Amino acid sequence: xxxxxxxxxxxxxxxxxxxxxxxxxxxxxxxxxxxxxxxxxxxxxxxxxxxxxxxxxxxxxxxxxxxxxxxxxxxxxxxxxxxxxxxxxxxxxxxxxxxxxxxxxxxxxxxxxxxxxxxxxxxxxxxxxxxxxxxxxxxxxxxxxxxxxxxxxxxxxxxxxxxxxxxxxxxxxxxxxxxxxxxxxxxxxxxxxxxxxxxxxxxxxxxxxxxxxxxxxxxxxxxxxxxxxxxxxxxxxxxxxxxxxxxxxxxxxxxxxxxxxxxxxxxxxxxxxxxxxxxxxxxxxxxxxxxxxxxxxxxxxxxxxxxxxxxxxxxxxxxxxxxxxxxxxxxxxxxxxxxxxxxxxxxxxxxxxxxxxxxxxxxxxxxxxxxxxxxxxxxxxxxxxxxxxxxxxxxxxxxxxxxxxxxxxxxxxxxxxxxxxxxxxxxxxxxxxxxxxxxxxxxxxxxxxxxxxxxxxxxxxxxxxxxxxxxxxxxxxxxxxxxxxxxxxxxxxxxxxxxxxxxxxxxxxxxxxxxxxxxxxxxxxxxxxxxxxxxxxxxxxxxxxxxxxxxxxxxxxxxxxxxxxxxxxxxxxxxxxxxxxxxxxxxxxxxxxxxxxxxxxxxxxxxxxxxxxxxxxxxxxxxxxxxxxxxxxxxxxxxxxxxxxxxxxxxxxxxxxxxxxxxxxxxxxxxxxxxxxxxxxxxxxxxxxxxxxxxxxxxxxxxxxxxxxxxxxxxxxxxxxxxxxxxxxxxxxx
Numbered sequence: 183x184x185x186x187x188x189x190x191x192x193x194x195x196x197x198x199x200x201x202x203x204x205x206x207x208x209x210x211x212x213x214x215x216x217x218x219x220x221x222x223x224x225x226x227x228x229x230x231x232x233x234x235x236x237x238x239x240x241x242x243x244x245x246x247x248x249x250x251x252x253x254x255x256x257x258x259x260x261x262x263x264x265x266x267x268x269x270x271x272x273x274x275x276x277x278x279x280x281x282x283x284x285x286x287x288x289x290x291x292x293x294x295x296x297x298x299x300x301x302x303x304x305x306x307x308x309x310x311x312x313x314x315x316x317x318x319x320x321x322x323x324x325x326x327x328x329x330x331x332x333x334x335x336x337x338x339x340x341x342x343x344x345x346x347x348x349x350x351x352x353x354x355x356x357x358x359x360x361x362x363x364x365x366x367x368x369x370x371x372x373x374x375x376x377x378x379x380x381x382x383x384x385x386x387x388x389x390x391x392x393x394x395x396x397x398x399x400x401x402x403x404x405x406x407x408x409x410x411x412x413x414x415x416x417x418x419x420x421x422x423x424x425x426x427x428x429x430x431x432x433x434x435x436x437x438x439x440x441x442x443x444x445x446x447x448x449x450x451x452x453x454x455x456x457x458x459x460x461x462x463x464x465x466x467x468x469x470x471x472x473x474x475x476x477x478x479x480x481x482x483x484x485x486x487x488x489x490x491x492x493x494x495x496x497x498x499x500x501x502x503x504x505x506x507x508x509x510x511x512x513x514x515x516x517x518x519x520x521x522x523x524x525x526x527x528x529x530x531x532x533x534x535x536x537x538x539x540x541x542x543x544x545x546x547x548x549x550x551x552x553x554x555x556x557x558x559x560x561x562x563x564x565x566x567x568x569x570x571x572x573x574x575x576x577x578x579x580x581x582x583x584x585x586x587x588x589x590x591x592x593x594x595x596x597x598x599x600x601x602x603x604x605x606x607x608x609x610x611x612x613x614x615x616x617x618x619x620x621x622x623x624x625x626x627x628x629x630x631x632x633x634x635x636x637x638x639x640x641x642x643x644x645x646x647x648x649x650x651x652x653x654x655x656x657x658x659x660x661x662x663x664x665x666x667x668x669x670x671x672x673x674x675x676x677x678x679x680x681x682x683x684x685x686x687x688x689x690x691x692x693x694x695x696x697x698x699x700x701x702x703x704x705x706x707x708x709x710x711x712x713x714x715x716x717x718x719x720x721x722x723x724x725x726x727x728x729x730x731x732x733x734x735x736x737x738x739x740x741x742x743x744x745x746x747x748x749x750x751x752x753x754x755x756x757x758x759x760x761x762x763x764x765x766x767x768x769x770x771x772x773x774x775x776x777x778x779x780x781x782x783x784x785x786x787x788x789x790x791x792x793x794x795x796x797x798x799x800x801x802x803x804x805x806x807x808x809x810x811x812x813x814x815x816x817x818x819x820x821x822x823x824x825x826x827x828x829x830x831x832x833x834x835x836x837x838x839x840x841x842x843x844x845x846x847x848x849x850x851x852x853x854x855x856x857x858x859x860x861x862x863x864x865x866x867x868x869x870x871x872x873x874x875x876x877x878x879x880x881x882x883x884x885x886x887x888x889x890x891x892x893x894x895x896x897x898x899x900x901x902x903x904x905x906x907x908x909x910x911x912x913x914x915x916x
Contacts, residue, residue: 193442193540194564194677195470197685198628198646242664244855245774246916249795253758253835256789260882262862263839267909270838272890273329273859274368274380275902276302280387289892289900291343291874297361297389300368301333302341304861304901306428306543306658306766308436309850310523312369312386319434319524324852325372328386329859330436330523331848331903332425336362337867338479340898345871350483356490359479363423364391365438365530367523378857378905388526392421393489395529398514400596402534405635406503407513412492414505419514420492422530426562427543427658427766428848432555432582433590436521437533439541441562443515444470448477449496456497462509464629465640470563471495471512513639518544518559520591531588533595536571537616537641539563543767545659547727548666549577555594556727558668560656564677565688566642567650568603568659568670570613571595572728600638602650603720605734607692609802609824611651611720613730616644623647654678654694654712658767664774665800669719669737671764673781678712680811680819693718693734695809695823698750700784713784714740714750714762719826721801735801735824738778738834740764742785752807754828758835761785761794766847772855775915777837779860781845791846793838793860795915796829803827837915838906841865841884841899848903855913858906866899 251265264270277287278300287293308330311323320326339345341358369384381387396419398408408416426441451474454463466472482493492508499506516538520531536544539561547556557571573594581590601613618624618634626647631637637644654675661668678697679687690697696716699707716739722729741751743760755761766779776796804826811819840846840862848861866882873879877896886897908914 193445193470194686195468196563196565196642196646196652242771242774244772245664246913247797248832249775249797249835249915250832251795251835251837251915254792254837254839256757256792256836257839258786258788258790258842259839260842260865260884260887262841262884262888262904264906265837268906268914269909270904270906271377272885272888273370273378273903273905274300275885275891276300276304276362276900278380279382280366280368280389282383287891289886289898291341291898294358296358297391297393299389300366301364301389301391302336302362302901303334303863304903305332305334305426305847305863306438307331307848307850307859307861307903308428308430309852309859310430310434310436311853316369321434322853324854324856327370327852328523329366329368329370329380329850329903330428330521331366331368331861332428332438333362333364333366334424334426334441334863337864337869339869339871339874342874345869345874349480351480353484353487353490356479356481356484360393360481360489361389361391363425364389364394365422365425365436365521366390367521367526372857377907386523386526390422390521390530392423394421396421396519396532397529398532398534399592400533400535401635401638402513402532405633405639407510407636407639409503409505410492410508410510410514411499411506412488412508419532422519423515425519426541429544429546429557430850431520431587431591432546432549433584433587434524434582435587435591436523437544437557438519438521439543439559440516440519441540441542443540444512445478446481447471447493447495447512448475448482449473449494453496457509461630465643466512468629468640468642468646469512469516513538517541518557518595520588520595522587524587528588531591533591534635534638535596535598535600537569537600538639539566539569539642542656543658543660545661545668547661547722548725549579550727551579552576553726554598554728557595558659558661558670560653560659560670561642562655562657562673564655564675564686565652566656567645568653568656569641569645570601570603571598572601573598600641601730602641602645602648603732604649605651605693607822609733609735611732611734613732614648614650616641616648620648622649651693652688654688654715657765660767660769660776662776662798663769663771665721666725667719667721667801669717669767669776669798671767671778672712672716672718673763673765674715674784675712676709679710681814690809690811690819690821692821692823693736695821696739696750696752697811714742715764716740717764717767717778719798719801733801735804735826737798737826738764738796738829739825742788749809752823752825755834756831758831759794759829761792761836765845766793766849768849770851770855770914772851772853773913773915777849779846779849781847789839790842791840791844792836793840793846793849795835795837797833799827842882843868843899844882844884851914856907856911858914859903860906861901861903863901864899865901
């Protein structure tokens with residue numbers, strides 16, 4: 183098995199002294215007293231996390247109880263592989279035109295007008311049913327819909343004839359790269375007897391790019407931290423960027439998460455001094471924008487035009503509030519953004535109450551009329567946190583049918599409370615409110631919070647202040663449609679260690695218990711860390727969205743099937759089930775299947791990235807396991823964790839393997855569960871600018887080599903959305 187952490191999203195900026203699980207464990211347990219099998223062995227006991235009869239009785243209407251398809255074998259072929267009896271077809275790919283008059287995509291680097299084309303790096307997406315007459319929302323429609331999808335990033339070398347130019351970046355190249363990011367709304371239709379296709383000239387088709395005007399809502403609206411040259415009032419901003427996961431709200435809008443947005447900006451080496459080393463410097467450092475750090479693409483070097491200038495967030499003006507420069511521009515990114523896919527004229531809404539961090543997806547709690555709702559979220563960086571938003575407003579079922587959807591969003595997403603999770607070593611945990619009234623926040627020595635808006639804008643610092651628990655890159659989250667339990671993918675962590683030698687390292691602990699070395703493509707052992715990641719699940723006390731306590735365990739540990747079951751393969755995965763670096767996570771409401779998608783650099787010698795189908799149990803259905811680590815000096819370090827029940831072959835199996843060098847991400851379906859949409863992101867992304875002119879050096883040629891679009895067998899690879907159907911017309915997975 184391979185081992186590599188060459189991942190642009192593997193980012194860490196948390197140097198707070200917050201406790202890891204091991205410190206809690208040491209305070210509660212005698213480590214020597216639980217050594218039952220010697221170093222390197224694992225001790226087992228039943229987890230003291232009972233399930234309730236109500237939770238156990240929950241079921242998905244029309245759900246399936248066994249996965250009946252033949253598992254897909256691991257492979258490194260440059261194609262998308264699905265089980266026998268299933269068909270995968272491309273619906274839309276990078277560059278496909280979305281408006282009348284936009285030419286077909288040549289895929290040779292000469293194409294333009296990306297604000298009117300499908301963007302790059304297709305990521306999270308959701309299905310929004312459309313009535314047959316195309317005039318209104320129809321949540322039950324299985325033949326006509328709007329697909330709303332994120333375009334997270336770009337493999338910019340393939341956008342230009344000879345690859346990306348050095349800095350200073352040519353304006354013509356930057357003018358392509360900026361609009362290829364963002365979000366797309368695309369109408370799709372399935373004629374009787376045919377498969378889904380997108381409609382090129384639909385009036386619903388829309389691109390939302392980093393230049394699209396947006397509204398700032400919630401506690402941050404009009405706050406001093408939001409004032410920029412573009413909007414001195416602090417009530418609006420431009421665009422959305424690095425959008426990762428999504429969620430469909432109960433009232434029919436899209437929530438899209440801005441993830442690793444900070445890297446698109448830069449500030450000069452003297453900016454700390456220009457700012458007078460004020461508290462904004464602490465905020466910028468905590469969010470990864472150190473003075474003098476280079477931006478990801480260098481867009482700010484493309485000229486003096488405002489569209490480029492905004493990416494330099496150095497203090498250059500003389501105003502006291504930042505209204506004459508872009509020193510506050512970074513504060514306008516990092517939110518869950520709400521978009522109404524049915525209204526092409528509506529503005530995206532940046533819901534600042536849900537906090538500012540590297541958002542993945544947002545998962546809604548089960549809805550109970552008369553009670554508040556919750557939205558669960560993760561912060562995808564090393565050693566960051568898990569969050570929950572609880573609305574002030576109580577859920578009203580009639581709001582699901584209203585046409586003023588963004589007003590409904592304001593009702594539930596602008597007024598409420600933001601919490602952060604603290605995990606205990608005994609399988610319990612607490613939600614801690616992030617409020618300016620909390621003395622730990624109001625008196626925090628690391629940052630002087632001015633008001634509640636400041637707490638939301640600097641949610642990471644507020645979470646530091648209350649001692650939240652550091653986690654291994656919380657990525658997507660999803661709510662089980664039957665039990666209401668919440669699942670989080672913790673994708674991996676290159677800095678999870680047994681021996682902690684710097685502030686960037688995190689020690690193994692109960693919820694992140696593994697640190698081990700692995701080889702890369704048959705080479706030498708790599709640096710130890712949480713190589714393969716795992717999936718954590720939580721159950722709210724009393725199954726209430728407003729609960730401030732929860733139980734937790736680890737549903738699955740990613741691992742190679744033949745890895746040591748006492749140290750690494752704690753879920754006893756077989757060759758039909760093994761995986762690494764779980765990222766995308768989504769539950770089918772039609773079947774109850776949990777879809778697990780990977781973004782992996784640690785198993786790519788054995789297989790391209792993949793998607794698995796799972797039928798999970800519940801928190802507490804497994805056992806406690808104690809891992810016996812040994813430090814470099816010979817000192818034992820024992821960690822007890824809680825492992826879900828070993829999955830049967832009919833409860834977990836590999837459903838799909840993607841093309842070379844891709845990530846599998848984004849998942850949604852028709853309401854009947856008979857058509858599944860999946861995104862294949864950045865196939866063949868490993869390419870040097872010097873090699874763009876030679877197609878034989880491309881790692882992948884998909885989907886051109888599968889007959890889609892221009893270029894044929896030697897085509898430039900393209901991110902794309904596929905639809906998977908069962909040949910007999912049945913539900914996916916059955």
